[in-house]
Structures are given as C-alpha cells and as structure tokens.
Amino acid sequence: MVGKGDKKWRQNLADLFELPREIVLNLPRLTVIGNLQCYLENHRGVIQYTTEKVRLAVNGGEIIIHGENLVIRYMANDEIAVDGNISKVHYEF
Amino acid sequence: MFILKLRYFFTGYLVISVQGTATEKFINLAMRQGIPLWDLARGSEKAVLKVDMDSFFELRHLAKKTGCRLKILQKAGLPFLISRSLRRRGLIIGISLFIVSLYLLSSLILFVSVEGTDKLDEKYIRSLAGELGARPGVWKASLDKEDLANEMILLEPKLTWVGFHVRGTRLIIEVVEKIKPPVENDMPGNVVAAKDGLVVDVLIVMGEARVQAGDTVSRGQILIEGLLVPQSPFTDPEDKDAPSPVPVHARGEVLARVWYEGYGEANTVSVKRNRTGKRSIAWSVIVDGQSVLRVGRSEIPYANYELASIKRSLPERIFRIPVEIITEYAYEIELEQIQLTREQTLDQAAERARILAEFQLPVGVAVESVSLNEVETGTGNLVGVQYIIETLENIAEEEDITGGDETS
Incomplete structure (x- = not known):
C-alpha cells in the first residue's frame, strides 16, 4: 500500500508534470459508454459476478456495477469490459 | 478486441460452462495466469464463457484447484468448421469437381481472335488456323505455336509473318500481310507546278522544259512536258520527215520563290476581362445522356460572366456506369478597357x-x-x-x- 505522505507527493508530481494520475497513483480508470458498456482498466480481479451485479476489486477498494443481463465481454490481466443494461456504478473505498 | 476475436475464430475456441461455488476465484486465477476469457455470461449456478483451444488444458488444471467442474458446450471456430465440413462427402466432391473443371476449362482454347488483317478476311485466317489444328476446344499445351506459324505462312503466300499467342483462354493470331512495293510509274506524263511562284532555276532529268528562270507560274501549270524531241544538228525544224517527238515520263526539279501571306x-482599345472572385455553381446529374437532376442556381446573377464546366463520370471498373455529374461554374467578370x-x-x-x-x-x-x-x-x-x-x-x-x- 502507498503511504499517506507518499500519496501526497505522488499527486504533486502528477500535477507538476501533468502526468496521467491513474498511472502515477495506480488508480483504476473507468470508461462508461451510455448504459451499455463499462470498461475498467487497472483492476485487481472479480470479487462477485452475477447477471445483476459485478463487483470488481481495484487498488484500495472496489467498484460495483449494478444492472441487468451483465456479461463480461472481455477480460485480461488489467482490463475488463462489462456489457449489459447498466443502471448503477458505485465505488466503495 | 475484434481483432482478437477474429484471431480466435481462426485458431478455434471453446464455449465452456464452469459449475461450482467459487467461479469468481476460478476466473481471477485464470486472469492472473494470463488466460484470455471472453463473453462471460452468468447462468443459474454456472458461468458460460469462451476460451481459446490451447488455454483450455490450463483451465482444467485450475478447475481442479478451485473445485469447479468444466464442461465443453460447443467447439467453434475455423478448425472445427473445417473438420465438420470434411465429413460432408457431397460438399467435398462438389468443391473438388468445381476446381478440376475450372482448371480443365481454363487450359482449353475457347476463343480465337485475329489481329492485323487488312485485305484478308478474319474468318479466312480463322479457318486456315482451324485446318492446322488451332481451333476452339483444343488443349493449350498441345499447340506448337512456332510450328503453326511457319505452316500458316507456307499455306498462305499473302502472309509475311504470323504470331500465335495465348492470353487466358483466348488464342490471338497476329498476322502481317505482304505489301507489294509500288511499281515505278513509267507512263508518259508531265511535271506541273504545285504552287504559285516565281521560277528561279529549272533542272530537267527527262522531258522538255516549258518554263525558264524569271517566269511566274501558277498552280497546275505545266513546267516540264513529257516529250522527247529527237534533235540532231542535221535535221531541219521545218523538215516534214523529221522524227516526231516521243512521249516520256517527265522528271525534274523546278526551284521557285513562293510567298505565304498572313x-x-x-x-x-482592347477590353480585358478580369474575374472578380465571385462565382455561382450549379450541378447536374446526367444519366445516359439525359439531364436528370439539377441542383444550384438556375439563373446567373451577374451581368458579365464566364462559364466553365467540369464533367465527372464514375470510374469504369467492370462495366461503364452511364452517370455523369457536371459542375457548372459561372465566374463574375469585370470589363476593363485598356488603351x-x-x-x-x-x-x-x-x-x-x-x-x-x-x-x-x-x-x-x-x-x-x-x-x-x-x-x-x-x-x-x-x-x-x-x-x-x-x-x-x-x-x-x-x-x-x-x-x-x-x-x-
């Protein structure tokens, strides 16, 4: 885990050099296309997976996707795409 | 993603179901090992997913570890498609028959065309070639082109050169006919003036000069007459018995001054036309020579203007599409008087x-x-x-x- 001071320092670094924060701070990057697709980069794995709910582990918490007919369209080591009728995406940190 | 799916279509993939309590763990483990999974759909009590053929054996190992049961639901992709269709004997026979007949038909001569004929008839050349064995329906390989060409020249003396070549299923016979050299004209005749002019010098090869240096001649006038008068210092011009002139083919050169006028x-006061930069455009679509549609300004809003039109037709690929688009530009112009x-x-x-x-x-x-x-x-x-x-x-x-x- 990244310490608090370290995190602050990294954030300042990212601001100073205008670097993408998700890389410097090792954070997930979530792209939602309408309510049809949810594309998550830099995840840590699937915690729970049903057709109504997909819980994905990310650095420091999890991202929960609610919806209907959810399908994992594609999955690789650090990216995942969830298709379906998405109604809610929320974070739990 | 699409590219990946396309790749897996060619290498073959499996649709499998994972049954068990720890399917998420199974999925995570597979992911960590770098096994690509896609189209994961959750059914009741089991997950259905797709995996490529080579990774399946590693998955079986993981399933044992997590206590899941794997079941192959469907084998999909090109390798399975091929192996399935290989079992259909009728299809295989049909495809091979098609390929064999295509190959056989393309190794036959199906058409004969003749190029380069002038006085001889194309049909005659074709029948001549047919007699020698070059007719539609003959194997391409059985034609000895050089031999055929030589035989054909021997058979028809009016031909100077014959070339056979094959393009696709078409045999092209190229012929060159004999041209007889023009016979030297020895008929009696005169030399006349081709143009009006002032004669400067006359050189006679044959005949009797009718003009001399300093004469003005007009077109068509006789310069050298085609007559040869036998001359002898002993003959008297008034003598009735003198030999009469012999008609000959006159030849010679007459050098003359010729004028060309313009x-x-x-x-x-001249008028210069300058474009002001304003223009109006009208487009018309022409199908088969008839105007079908006209878009743009129908009336030109300028007092003085120049018209320019650009015709564009669709590119001719296999057949010509008879559609043309004509763009008409009307440029406004200013008239400027220049002294x-x-x-x-x-x-x-x-x-x-x-x-x-x-x-x-x-x-x-x-x-x-x-x-x-x-x-x-x-x-x-x-x-x-x-x-x-x-x-x-x-x-x-x-x-x-x-x-x-x-x-x-």
Missing part, C-alpha cells in the same frame, strides 16, 4: 498575321526573307498588318494521271 488586325499605344497595337496585329502565315508554311522549308506591310483598314481604332514569308522551294510535282490501269 493578315492580322488589332484594336488600339494601347500604336506600337503595341502594331505588334499585336503583326503577331496575329505571323501565326496565320506560318500556319501555311510547309514543314522543312527554309525561310528566305520576311516582310511586314501595314494595311489601311478605314476604321480609326483598327490596325491591319500583312505578314509575308518568302521561301525558295521545289514546286515540281508529277502530274496525277488517273488513267485507270492501276497496278497493285
């Missing part, structure tokens, strides 16, 4: 006259001298110039005798 006019000096106007008129005069000049004739005359036009602004080119050339021409017995 006349040009120019106005001291020229007398010298400028004269130059302009002379230039116009020069072009007209040089246009008449035959190729390869040396220009002797050039003269310019100003001509009164009667109109104040108009200036006329006459441009005369003088040349020295041979104006002798053998008279065209269309006597009837043409040798061919």
Whole structure:
C-alpha cells in the first residue's frame, strides 16, 4: 500500500508534470459508454459476478456495477469490459 | 478486441460452462495466469464463457484447484468448421469437381481472335488456323505455336509473318500481310507546278522544259512536258520527215520563290476581362445522356460572366456506369478597357498575321526573307498588318494521271 505522505507527493508530481494520475497513483480508470458498456482498466480481479451485479476489486477498494443481463465481454490481466443494461456504478473505498 | 476475436475464430475456441461455488476465484486465477476469457455470461449456478483451444488444458488444471467442474458446450471456430465440413462427402466432391473443371476449362482454347488483317478476311485466317489444328476446344499445351506459324505462312503466300499467342483462354493470331512495293510509274506524263511562284532555276532529268528562270507560274501549270524531241544538228525544224517527238515520263526539279501571306488586325482599345472572385455553381446529374437532376442556381446573377464546366463520370471498373455529374461554374467578370499605344497595337496585329502565315508554311522549308506591310483598314481604332514569308522551294510535282490501269 502507498503511504499517506507518499500519496501526497505522488499527486504533486502528477500535477507538476501533468502526468496521467491513474498511472502515477495506480488508480483504476473507468470508461462508461451510455448504459451499455463499462470498461475498467487497472483492476485487481472479480470479487462477485452475477447477471445483476459485478463487483470488481481495484487498488484500495472496489467498484460495483449494478444492472441487468451483465456479461463480461472481455477480460485480461488489467482490463475488463462489462456489457449489459447498466443502471448503477458505485465505488466503495 | 475484434481483432482478437477474429484471431480466435481462426485458431478455434471453446464455449465452456464452469459449475461450482467459487467461479469468481476460478476466473481471477485464470486472469492472473494470463488466460484470455471472453463473453462471460452468468447462468443459474454456472458461468458460460469462451476460451481459446490451447488455454483450455490450463483451465482444467485450475478447475481442479478451485473445485469447479468444466464442461465443453460447443467447439467453434475455423478448425472445427473445417473438420465438420470434411465429413460432408457431397460438399467435398462438389468443391473438388468445381476446381478440376475450372482448371480443365481454363487450359482449353475457347476463343480465337485475329489481329492485323487488312485485305484478308478474319474468318479466312480463322479457318486456315482451324485446318492446322488451332481451333476452339483444343488443349493449350498441345499447340506448337512456332510450328503453326511457319505452316500458316507456307499455306498462305499473302502472309509475311504470323504470331500465335495465348492470353487466358483466348488464342490471338497476329498476322502481317505482304505489301507489294509500288511499281515505278513509267507512263508518259508531265511535271506541273504545285504552287504559285516565281521560277528561279529549272533542272530537267527527262522531258522538255516549258518554263525558264524569271517566269511566274501558277498552280497546275505545266513546267516540264513529257516529250522527247529527237534533235540532231542535221535535221531541219521545218523538215516534214523529221522524227516526231516521243512521249516520256517527265522528271525534274523546278526551284521557285513562293510567298505565304498572313493578315492580322488589332484594336488600339482592347477590353480585358478580369474575374472578380465571385462565382455561382450549379450541378447536374446526367444519366445516359439525359439531364436528370439539377441542383444550384438556375439563373446567373451577374451581368458579365464566364462559364466553365467540369464533367465527372464514375470510374469504369467492370462495366461503364452511364452517370455523369457536371459542375457548372459561372465566374463574375469585370470589363476593363485598356488603351494601347500604336506600337503595341502594331505588334499585336503583326503577331496575329505571323501565326496565320506560318500556319501555311510547309514543314522543312527554309525561310528566305520576311516582310511586314501595314494595311489601311478605314476604321480609326483598327490596325491591319500583312505578314509575308518568302521561301525558295521545289514546286515540281508529277502530274496525277488517273488513267485507270492501276497496278497493285
């Protein structure tokens, strides 16, 4: 885990050099296309997976996707795409 | 993603179901190992997912570890498609028959065409080739092209050269016919003037001169008559018994001065047309020569304008599509009057006259001298110039005798 001071320092670094924060701070990057697709980069794995709910582990918490007919369209080591009728995406940190 | 799916379609993939309590763990483990999974759908109590063929064996190992049960639901992709279709004997026979017949038909001569005929008939050449064995329905490989060409030349003496070549299923016979050299004309005839001119020098090869240096001749006038008068210092011209002149084919050269004239006019006040930059555009679609649609301004809103049109047709690939689009531009123009000096106007008129005069000049004739005359036009602004080119050339021409017995 990244310490608090370290995190602050990294954030300042990212601001100073205008670097993408998700890389410097090792954070997930979530792209939602309408309510049809949810594309998550830099995840840590699937915690729970049903057709109504997909819980994905990310650095420091999890991202929960609610919806209907959810399908994992594609999955690789650090990216995942969830298709379906998405109604809610929320974070739990 | 699409590219990946396409790749897996070619390498083959499996649709499997994972049954068990820890399917998420199974999925995570697979992910960590770098096994690509896609289209994961959750059914009741089990997950259905797709995995490529090679990774499946690693998955079985993981399933054992997490206590999941794997079941292959469907084998999909090209390798399975091929192995399935290989079992259909009718299809295989059909495909191979198709390929074999395509190959056989393309190794036959199906058409014969003839190129380069002039006096001989194409059908005759084709039948001649047919007699020698080059006809539609013959194997391409069985044709000995050089042999055929030689035999054909021997068979038909009017041919100088024959070439056989095959393009696709078409046999092309290229022929060159014999051309007889023109027979030297020995018929009696005169040499006449091809142009008007002033004779400078006469050189006679055969015949009797009818003009001499200093004479002015007009076109068609006899220069050298085709007669040979036997002359002897002992014969008296008044003698009735003197031998009569013998008609011969006259030959010779007559060098003469020839003039070519050109006349040009120019106005001291000229109008220059400048485009203002404004324009209106109209498009029309033409199908098969008929205007179908016209878009844009129908009336041109300028008092003075120039029209330009660009015609575009669709590219001809397999057949010509008879659709053309014509774009018509109307450019607005401003008229500007320019007052020229007398010298400028004269130059302009002379230039116009020069072009007209040089246009008449035959190729390869040396220009002797050039003269310019100003001509009164009667109109104040108009200036006329006459441009005369003088040349020295041979104006002798053998008279065209269309006597009837043409040798061919």
